[in-house]
Amino acid sequence: MTYTVGIDIGSGAVKSVLFRNEGDKHEWLAKRVERIRRRDPLTLAREGFDAVLGEAKLSPQDVAYIATTGEGENVKFATGHFYSMTTHARGGVFLHPGVKAVVDIGALNGRAIYVDERGKVLSYK
Secondary structure, three states, rough: OOEEEEEEOOEEEEEEEEEEEOOOOEEEEEEEEOOOOOOOHHHHHHHHHHHHHHHOOOOOOHHEEEEEOOHHHHHHOEEEEEHHHHHHHHHHHHHOOOOOEEEEEEOOOEEEEEEEOOEEEEEEE
16 A cells, blocks of 8 residues: 655645555545645645645655646655646546546636546647
């Protein structure tokens, strides 16, 4: 069993989630959303990380992987960074296997993403 944290720094909010992973089974354990409102997004990323771990009663050493997206490439404690279109595509397939498209409506813009069964981006507009 492993734990993974995802952090998305968007233009309007910082979102943090915690998953427990066991083989092909993934369980969503905790989430946090903080509006930026003139606050430092990197500070909110750390606070979100600490909060989801606290909710699950875990320590940072329990986490195998910390992934960021959006403007999260500057989060120093992250393990890896993914482009937002990739995370939307994979998240859509995770939540609803068999989907062919995902719509991303953010604070500043939106896009439609055409995906394959694995969540690979085929095209977008």
